[in-house]
Every structure is written in C-alpha cells, then in structure tokens.
Amino acid sequence: xxxxxxxxxxxxxxxxxxxxxxxxxxxxxxxxxxxxxxxxxxxxxxxxxxxxxxxxxxxxxxxxxxxxxxxxxxxxxxxxxxxxxxxxxxxxxxxxxxxxxxxxxxxxxxxxxxxxxxxxxxxxxxxxxxxxxxxxxxxxxxxxxxxxxxxxxxxxxxxxxxxxxxxxxxxxxxxxxxxxxxxxxxxxxxxxxxxxxxxxxxxxxxxxxxxxxxxxxxxxxxxxxxxxxxxxxxxxxxxxxxxxxxxxxxxxxxxxxxxxxxxxxxxxxxxxxxxxxxxxxxxxxxxxxxxxxxxxxxxxx
Amino acid sequence: xxxxxxxxxxxxxxxxxxxxxxxxxxxxxxxxxxxxxxxxxxxxxxxxxxxxxxxxxxxxxxxxxxxxxxxxxxxxxxxxxxxxxxxxxxxxxxxxxxxxxxxxxxxxxxxxxxxxxxxxxxxxxxxxxxxxxxxxxxxxxxxxxxxxxxxxxxxxxxxxxxxxxxxxxxxxxxxxxxxxxxxxxxxxxxxxxxxxxxxxxxxxxxxxxxxxxxxxxxxxxxxxxxxxxxxxxxxxxxxxxxxxxxxxxxxxxxxxx
Numbered sequence: 001x002x003x004x005x006x007x008x009x010x011x012x013x014x015x016x017x018x019x020x021x022x023x024x025x026x027x028x029x030x031x032x033x034x035x036x037x038x039x040x041x042x043x044x045x046x047x048x049x050x051x052x053x054x055x056x057x058x059x060x061x062x063x064x065x066x067x068x069x070x071x072x073x074x075x076x077x078x079x080x081x082x083x084x085x086x087x088x089x090x091x092x093x094x095x096x097x098x099x100x101x102x103x104x105x106x107x108x109x110x111x112x113x114x115x116x117x118x119x120x121x122x123x124x125x126x127x128x129x130x131x132x133x134x135x136x137x138x139x140x141x142x143x144x145x146x147x148x149x150x151x152x153x154x155x156x157x158x159x160x161x162x163x164x165x166x167x168x169x170x171x172x173x174x175x176x177x178x179x180x181x182x183x184x185x186x187x188x189x190x191x192x193x194x195x196x197x198x199x200x201x202x203x204x205x206x207x208x209x210x211x212x213x214x215x216x217x218x219x220x221x222x223x224x225x226x227x228x229x230x231x232x233x234x235x236x237x238x239x240x241x242x243x244x245x246x247x248x249x250x251x252x253x254x255x256x257x258x259x260x261x262x263x264x265x266x267x268x269x270x271x272x273x274x275x276x277x278x279x280x281x282x283x284x285x286x287x288x289x290x291x292x293x294x295x296x297x298x299x300x301x
Numbered sequence: 302x303x304x305x306x307x308x309x310x311x312x313x314x315x316x317x318x319x320x321x322x323x324x325x326x327x328x329x330x331x332x333x334x335x336x337x338x339x340x341x342x343x344x345x346x347x348x349x350x351x352x353x354x355x356x357x358x359x360x361x362x363x364x365x366x367x368x369x370x371x372x373x374x375x376x377x378x379x380x381x382x383x384x385x386x387x388x389x390x391x392x393x394x395x396x397x398x399x400x401x402x403x404x405x406x407x408x409x410x411x412x413x414x415x416x417x418x419x420x421x422x423x424x425x426x427x428x429x430x431x432x433x434x435x436x437x438x439x440x441x442x443x444x445x446x447x448x449x450x451x452x453x454x455x456x457x458x459x460x461x462x463x464x465x466x467x468x469x470x471x472x473x474x475x476x477x478x479x480x481x482x483x484x485x486x487x488x489x490x491x492x493x494x495x496x497x498x499x500x501x502x503x504x505x506x507x508x509x510x511x512x513x514x515x516x517x518x519x520x521x522x523x524x525x526x527x528x529x530x531x532x533x534x535x536x537x538x539x540x541x542x543x544x545x546x547x548x549x550x551x552x553x554x555x556x557x558x
Contacts, residue, residue, distance in 0.1 A: 010326065011327065014323045014326065014327060017319070017323060018308060018312065018320070018323070021312055021313065021316060022311060022312075023311060023312075023313070026311050029307070029311060030308065030311055030312075032304070033304035033305070033307050033308045033311075034304070034308065036304040037304050037305055037308070037324065037327050037328060038327060137544060138543065138544055139542070139543075139545065140543070168543050168544070169543075170539065170542050170543055177535055177538075177539055178539075179536070179539035179540065179542070179543055180543070181540075181543040181544055202487075204540055204543070206535075206536035206537075206539035206540060207311075207536075208532055208535035208536055208539070209310050209311070211495065212493060212494065212495035212496070212532060213309070213310050213311070213314055213493060213494050213495075214314075214491065214492070214493030214494075214495075214528070214532040214533065214535070214536060215313045215314065215315075215491070215492055215493065215536070216489075216490070216491050216533075216536040216537075216539075216540070217313065217315075217488075217490045217491075217492070218486075218487060218488060218489045218490065219487055219488055220485075220486060220487020220488065221487065246544075248485060249485075249486065249487075250540075250544055250546070252485050252486030252487075253486065253489070253540055254546075255486070256481060256486060256489045257533070257537045259445070259481075260491075260529065260533060261529055263443060263445050264445045264446060264449075264479060264481060265479070265525075265529055266443065267435035267440075267441040267442060267443050267444075267445055267446050267449055268408075268433060268435040268446075268449050268450075268451040268477060268479060269407055269408055269433065269451055269521070269525055270406075270407050270408070270409070271522075271525065272407075273403075273406030273407050274405075274406050274409065275406060278518065279403050279406060279407075279514065279518055281507075281510070281511040281514040281515050281518070282507065282511060284395075284399045284402075284510065284511070284514075
C-alpha cells in the first residue's frame with residue numbers, strides 16, 4: 001500500500017515536471033502527451049492543478065477578459081489569490097481557470113484593492129507611457145503596471161514601489177515555431193532620497209522543432225536610476241530607461257547570433273578540418289603507418 | 302509511445318536526460334523502444350589498461366559492463382561479454398585509429414570511439430561516436446563558451462556485399478548545447494538535437510572504412526550547417542518577430558538553404 005502511494009506520488013511529480021518545463025505556448029500539447037503517458041487521469045488532474053498556475057505565472061500568460069474590456073496578465077504582481085488577478089488599467093479583477101487558460105469571470109475591483117489617487121497618478125502616467133512604448137515595439141506585446149508596495153500612500157513623504165510587466169509571445173505551431181519575450185521592471189520611488197531606482201529582468205525563449213528540437217533560452221538583469229519627478233516626467237524618464245536597456249539587450253542578442261558561425265560554434269566543431277581540406281579517407285594508410293613507426297621507435301605513449 | 306516521442310521533441314534538449322529517465326519510469330514496458338529511439342547524453346569511461354578514454358553507449362554494453370575499443374575488454378571486467386569476430390575487430394581497430402585523427406582535425410579535442418558488430422543478414426553495423434566539451438575549461442580553443450557540448454552518434458548498417466557494391470544506411474544524431482555569458486548580454490543558451498538518415502550504394506573497392514568515413518564527414522557537415530543556418534536562424538527570426546528591429550536598421554537574416 002505504501003509502495004503504491006509512493007509510485008503515485010512519483011508519477012504526479014513527473015507529470016508536474018513535464019508541465020512546468022513546457023516551452024512557451026506549448027503546455028496544452030505537453031498536457032495531452034503526459035496525460036496519455038501517465039495513464040491515470042486522477043493523478044494527471046492533481047498534477048495539472050498544481051503545475052498550470054506555476055507555468056502561467058512564470059510565462060506571464062495573457063488572457064482575454066470575457067467582457068472584451070482588455071487583457072489580463074497572469075503574474076504574481078497582480079495575484080489576489082490563486083485564481084483571481086487584478087488588472088490595474090481597467091481596475092477589474094479577473095477570475096482565471098488555470099488549466100483551461102481562460103478567464104471565466106470579471107468584476108470591478110473594490111476600493112480596498114485600488115491604490116490611492118496619489119499613487120494612481122504616478123501609476124496611470126507610467127502605464128500610459130509604457131503602453132505607448134510596448135505598442136510601438138512589440139507587435140504582440142501586452143503590459144501592465146502594478147503597485148507592489150505603498151498603494152495607500154496619500155501624498156509626498158513616503159516611498160512606494162511599482163512592477164512593470166511586459167509579455168510578448170508569438171505562437172505558430174503550424175510552422176513548428178514558438179517564442180516569448182518577458183521582462184519585469186521593478187521601480188522603487190524613494191521619496192526620502194528623491195530618486196527612482198529601476199531593476200530589470202529580461203528573458204527570451206524560442207523553440208523550433210521541425211524535424212528536430214532547437215531552443216534558445218536567454219536572460220539578463222540590469223539596473224538604472226533617475227531623479228524623483230512629477231508623475232508625468234517620471235513616467236517619461238522611466239520608459240526611456242526601459243527602452244534603452246531593452247534595445248541594448250536586443251542588440252547584444254543579435255551580436256551573439258552574429259558571432260555564432262565563426263567563433264562560438266567553431267569551439268564545438270570546425271566547418272573544415274585544421275588542414276582546411278576534406279579528410280583524406282582514401283589515404284588513411286598513412287595514419288596507421290605513422291602509428292606503426294611511432295610504435296617501433298618507441299616514441300609516443 | 303507516440304506521446305512520449307512528442308514530449309522529447311518539446312522539452313528542452315538541455316533537460317533530455319531527466320526527461321528520458323522520467324519516461325522510462327513511467328513506461329517500463331517501452332524501455333527498449335525508448336532507449337533505441339531517444340538518444341541520450343554520452344558518458345565517458347577511462348580504460349586504465351590503454352590509458353585512453355572511451356565512450357559508453359548501448360552498442361558496447363553488456364549487462365553493466367562496457368567494452369573498450371582500445372583494449373577490447375569489458376569494464377568492469379566480465380568473462381563472456383560478446384566480442385566482434387577477429388576479422389571485424391581488425392576493421393574496428395583501424396577505424397578507431399583513423400577516426401581519432403578525423404576527430405582531432407575537426408574538433409581539436411574531444412573523445413571518439415567506434416564499435417562494430419555482426420548483424421543477422423551477413424552484414425555488419427558500425428557505430429561512430431564523438432563527444433566534445435568545447436567550454437573554455439575543457440577543449441574550447443578560443444575560450445568563448447561558458448558551457449559547450451557536442452555529441453555525435455553515427456550508426457551505419459552495412460549490407461551484405463553484392464557483386465562490387467554494398468548498401469550503407471547511415472543514421473546520425475547530433476546533440477549540442479552552448480552557453481555564452483557576459484556582462485551586458487547575460488546568459489545566452491542554444492541547445493538542440495537533430496537526426497537524419499542517408500542511404501547509399503557504394504563500390505567496395507575503396508574499402509568499407511573509406512566509404513563510411515566519407516558518408517559521416519558529409520553528414521556531419523550537413524548537420525552542422527543546418528543547425529547553424531536553419532535551426533539557429535529560425536530561433537533568431539523568432540526573436541526578431543517578437544521585437545522587430547527599428548525600421549531602416551533591418552538586420553540581415555541568414556539565408557535558409
């Protein structure tokens with residue numbers, strides 16, 4: 001009995017591992033496969049109930065709200081509880097079915113859930129700027145600005161913090177290709193020091209799987225800061241910093257790709273042998289001959 | 302089984318070892334199918350007698366022991382492990398020596414092993430293996446890679462000789478992973494695995510080793526090229542689709558050929 005329980009636990013852990021390690025946009029395919037491999041729907045359902053929320057939050061999955069009011073990003077920054085996510089732009093709370101990856105219900109946020117009007121001025125201005133930037137930069141991008149600390153601050157004199165979440169995914173399974181760009185920017189408004197500090201984390205993944213399986217996985221972190229200004233001016237300078245760092249990151253990714261053929265890849269396998277001519281398969285006797293001579297002369301190991 | 306193979310195509314090649322062992326524990330009845338259809342990372346063992354490393358795989362394994370191509374002995378020792386016929390062993394010895402030179406010319410380091418065995422149709426099968434650690438700590442001559450692994454598995458079935466020609470069926474797999482790490486660009490990892498097949502009828506006057514070697518060389522060139530141009534190119538295209546470079550600054554994409 002104990003053994004059976006152990007086996008069941010192990011099956012569930014394996015199913016969870018496959019689900020949470022699915023590439024961007026592929027969890028439903030992985031789910032179908034692993035359900036059939038596990039061969040026990042009850043175990044699978046338990047695993048899915050635990051793995052999907054984790055996956056949706058790490059991949060910053062974007063779901064459409066049912067009343068067409070907009071999209072909600074599934075992220076810890078907007079998480080009220082396991083299935084309810086706050087969307088600050090529309091001031092709504094969306095109820096999410098993690099396993100189906102749909103939004104089932106939406107309701108207006110309560111006063112307690114909303115930030116103070118002082119904070120909302122900063123947040124709204126930043127949201128507008130970041131939205132403009134994301135709209136111009138990412139064809140499939142979604143963004144949101146959350147107040148993560150100090151949402152009830154009523155006026156100058158106190159610190160507060162925002163999180164800016166940008167999520168862009170491009171899924172084209174018919175072309176065997178999926179990818180995602182995720183960035184999270186932490187913004188600390190330090191009233192006492194009159195500075196705004198920015199910490200960013202960017203992550204890009206791509207998967208190409210036509211007759212093979214090749215994946216790109218990159219991430220980086222960076223920091224910056226600016227002076228504490230009015231809501232509008234802060235919004236502009238923060239967005240400029242983000243634009244600068246993200247563009248720089250994109251350039252460095254391009255550089256990594258450009259370096260591949262001639263430098264990086266060469267350390268794995270050269271295009272041509274060191275002799276720069278194809279290997280002399282017709283004349284391999286020379287190698288065995290040299291070997292024999294080496295042996296006879298007692299040199300080499 | 303089909304679902305298991307689809308999972309292997311989706312999970313990152315970097316995690317294939319974990320994925321395979323998970324599938325083996327879920328599908329114990331399919332273990333031989335899984336092991337023959339999914340290529341796993343190659344392990345290396347040191348043959349103390351010859352002072353050389355050799356590669357472990359399903360083809361030189363018997364129970365828990367592996368036959369070294371250098372000493373023709375099993376490690377850990379076992380009494381009656383299968384050995385190739387003396388004639389085939391002679392070709393195996395030669396193949397190992399020549400392939401080591403080939404490997405050094407293309408890889409500037411790494412480990413290689415060749416195993417041969419008779420099959421049931423009066424022909425034989427050869428398996429050519431290469432494992433290279435191209436990280437800057439190991440055999441990476443240029444020192445660009447934080448982590449870099451290349452593993453190639455070539456299995457050639459050589460049919461019974463008919464008149465002057467023999468049929469060669471080559472199945473090749475390449476698995477690789479490379480990571481660069483530096484200040485502004487952070488961690489950059491590409492990993493992949495692809496498998497291709499090639500069938501040829503060739504005159505045997507040049508010898509089996511020459512024919513097999515040429516096929517492997519051509520195949521490795523093709524695989525390297527398609528990884529570089531097509532597969533990496535596609536992931537790069539994807540990045541540019543997610544965040545297109547500003548207009549007027551169009552980056553050139555590698556031509557897919």
